[in-house]
């Protein structure tokens with residue numbers, strides 16, 4: 297079990313401080329204050345310093361915390377900033393367009409950086425083995441793929457990538473990130489993740505990489521209901537049938553319901569069996585003062 301955090305050398309992202317149910321972060325040139333239910337402790341810096349640094353603060357709206365509207369609210373401007381800007385993640389060659397959304401998100405989850413590193417490294421290794429055997433590029437499927445950082449990491453590693461999300465606008469955003477990053481060839485699908493996985497099983501298709509970062513609740517484009525605790529095991533069992541038996545990888549990331557890394561590992565082990573190397577851990581952001589903020593858990597399988 298490991299604790300992972302983005303590299304300190306990442307110039308375009310920093311968790312400056314955290315506490316009192318909020319975090320103070322810098323994305324490229326802009327600093328923002330966002331709600332953070334897990335920051336139960338006291339912040340290190342006084343409120344006056346937070347406000348002196350921040351360009352904007354996200355204020356939760358009436359529905360905040362309620363199912364389906366968990367993260368809704370509005371941004372209060374504090375200093376002049378652009379509504380859209382880009383950041384880079386040089387270790388994987390990513391350029392990502394960010395923007396202030398009405399759901400407290402800005403278009404990237406920085407704590408995922410070590411998953412991107414794993415994806416690019418393992419895709420590359422798998423691609424090399426396949427090339428030596430005269431086989432084509434590895435196929436990587438990214439489910440719940442959002443604005444596509446993990447899809448771009450797989451693309452960078454030399455995969456034929458399929459990026460799936462149920463929301464058309466975020467798929468368009470991911471395509472923009474692909475173009476900004478100077479990549480191409482990703483296949484875009486707007487669909488319900490479980491429906492797609494079931495169909496892939498029926499078709500007998502195999503994938504060399506599968507990436508999943510499912511939310512607690514969600515909807516497919518035709519109103520299909522996604523509920524993590526009810527649907528995750530079935531989805532993983534489908535993925536177990538889709539993942540190639542060797543020279544392949546799985547990344548499962550979980551950030552809701554308070555699920556632990558051990559829970560994620562047990563789920564993957566029961567669905568995928570004992571072949572291959574499994575690693576699990578917590579992804580954290582560490583602020584300037586050393587306070588670690590745990591944001592998700594991961595399990596990665598390499599066969």
Ligand SMILES: C[S@@+](CC[C@H](N)C(=O)[O-])C[C@H]1O[C@@H](n2cnc3c(N)ncnc32)[C@H](O)[C@@H]1O
Pocket residue numbers: 404405408439440441442443444445446460461462463466487488489490508509510511513514515516520521522
């Ligand atoms: C928080 S994001 C995952 C973050 C992403 N993996 C990353 O690190 O950039 C969860 C995504 O799941 C999508 N989603 C929700 N329900 C879905 C469903 N039933 N099928 C496919 N995607 C769904 C949402 O649109 C959202 O983009």
